[in-house]
Amino acid sequence: xxxxxxxxxxxxxxxxxxxxxxxxxxxxxxxxxxxxxxxxxxxxxxxxxxxxxxxxxxxxxxxxxxxxxxxxxxxxxxxxxxxxxxxxxxxxxxxxxxxxxxxxxxxxxxxxxxxxxxxxxxxxxxxxxxxxxxxxxxxxxxxxxxxxxxxxxxxxxxxxxxxxxxxxxxxxxxxxxxxxxxxxxxxxxxxxxxxxxxxxxxxxxxxxxxxxxxxxxxxxxxxxxxxxxxxxxxxxxxxxxxxxxxxxxxxxxxxxxxxxxxxxxxxxxxxxxxxxxxxxxxxxxxxxxxxxxxxxxxxxxxxxxxxxxxxxxxxxxxxxxxxxxxxxxxxxxxxxxxxxxxxxxxxxxxxxxxxxxxxxxxxxxxxxxxxxxxxxxxxxxxxxxxxxxxxxxxxxxxxxxxxxxxxxxxxxxxxxx
Ligand SMILES: *Cc1c(COP(=O)(O)O)cnc(C)c1O
Numbered sequence: 265x266x267x268x269x270x271x272x273x274x275x276x277x278x279x280x281x282x283x284x285x286x287x288x289x290x291x292x293x294x295x296x297x298x299x300x301x302x303x304x305x306x307x308x309x310x311x312x313x314x315x316x317x318x319x320x321x322x323x324x325x326x327x328x329x330x331x332x333x334x335x336x337x338x339x340x341x342x343x344x345x346x347x348x349x350x351x352x353x354x355x356x357x358x359x360x361x362x363x364x365x366x367x368x369x370x371x372x373x374x375x376x377x378x379x380x381x382x383x384x385x386x387x388x389x390x391x392x393x394x395x396x397x398x399x400x401x402x403x404x405x406x407x408x409x410x411x412x413x414x415x416x417x418x419x420x421x422x423x424x425x426x427x428x429x430x431x432x433x434x435x436x437x438x439x440x441x442x443x444x445x446x447x448x449x450x451x452x453x454x455x456x457x458x459x460x461x462x463x464x465x466x467x468x469x470x471x472x473x474x475x476x477x478x479x480x481x482x483x484x485x486x487x488x489x490x491x492x493x494x495x496x497x498x499x500x501x502x503x504x505x506x507x508x509x510x511x512x513x514x515x516x517x518x519x520x521x522x523x524x525x526x527x528x529x530x531x532x533x534x535x536x537x538x539x540x541x542x543x544x545x546x547x548x549x550x551x552x553x554x555x556x557x558x559x560x561x562x563x564x565x566x567x568x569x570x571x572x573x574x575x576x577x578x579x580x581x582x583x584x585x586x587x588x589x590x591x592x593x594x595x596x597x598x599x600x601x602x603x604x605x606x607x608x609x610x611x612x613x614x615x616x617x618x619x620x621x622x623x624x625x626x627x628x629x630x631x632x633x634x635x636x637x638x639x640x641x642x643x644x645x646x647x648x649x650x651x652x653x654x655x656x657x658x659x660x661x662x663x664x665x666x667x668x669x670x671x672x673x674x675x676x677x678x679x680x681x
Pocket of ligand 1: 298360361362363365388391437438439465466467490500
């Protein structure tokens with residue numbers, strides 16, 4: 265296992281649990297679209313002495329002493345992120361995606377202001393106005409939808425809702441949407457009503473950084489992203505914006521939303537941005553898309569309905585009711601054979617959110633292990649078998665062995681058992 269000699273000695277109880285998770289990660293397959301495996305270098309930066317520091321404020325103006333070194337790491341992370349996304353201004357302090365989005369709303373809106381976002385069960389995120397989330401409680405969200413036939417954003421309807429509702433902000437960028445987003449189209453509509461444009465690229469940031477999907481950063485006013493999904497960095501987030509919004513965004517992050525930044529995570533973000541700037545990262549991101557495309561094709565060939573008919577990015581949503589099973593049932597069956605996925609609603613889902621019709625699959629993690637189209641197609645055939653033979657325990661047992669066997673040939677970076 266990893267080199268944790270102090271932890272083993274001091275706290276065998278915690279060590280045992282961590283090792284159990286390492287074993288699970290290495291013997292099972294991850295197809296949850298929001299997950300990935302960080303490099304050992306990123307892991308080491310996260311486990312560094314920078315966690316000992318307090319550094320409220322920003323480089324050059326901190327509220328604590330002893331921050332000259334921390335300033336260096338934060339500036340390096342900022343410079344790399346600027347280069348990666350062609351951003352005018354970057355704040356690297358947000359602790360995660362939801363706090364980053366809270367800061368964005370806080371920077372541009374007052375409680376009660378109207379915001380337009382994608383309907384949640386059409387692929388939006390909790391922090392885009394769900395009634396149980398702060399966003400839905402504090403702001404007045406109105407919603408646009410996907411076209412139920414094409415499964416894609418219908419820009420005509422977006423314009424219609426925008427002109428009727430006149431929101432102060434328009435949000436684009438989603439959690440379960442497999443197609444390119446027409447950033448320029450959104451910007452044009454927003455300009456007609458003077459709305460702020462906010463892109464949440466949490467899911468696709470790595471593919472955008474690699475130049476494989478269109479980059480909203482030069483087009484939109486403000487952009488947030490997590491750093492731990494396709495971008496393959498530590499858990500965390502950043503906010504980017506035009507220079508003219510820099511002050512209000514920085515003030516919203518600190519002292520508006522957060523206290524001290526997590527400097528060890530800032531260092532790990534800098535390492536991740538450094539990795540994403542390398543040519544190898546582009547090769548990785550290309551393979552992520554090739555694998556997702558292969559996965560969609562294989563599901564289609566086996567008679568499954570894929571929302572929107574395919575994918576342009578790292579994920580796909582499959583309507584499992586086309587095989588007489590719900591998304592939740594499918595999630596449970598696949599867990600039995602060592603494949604992790606997440607249930608998902610489909611546009612205009614007739615089933616309730618806790619037991620929706622779809623399953624979302626993503627290829628970033630499997631691609632990090634080195635898997636290519638042929639392995640992905642093999643996995644889909646096992647998924648199909650598991651669904652068809654879901655009541656035959658011995659069949660599921662043997663599929664679990666197949667999965668474990670494949671995993672042994674594609675080790676997770678940094679995990680040695
Ligand atoms: C994952 C995600 C987030 C939130 O990320 P957390 O780090 O889990 O808070 C925000 N927006 C979108 C679109 C996401 O997919």
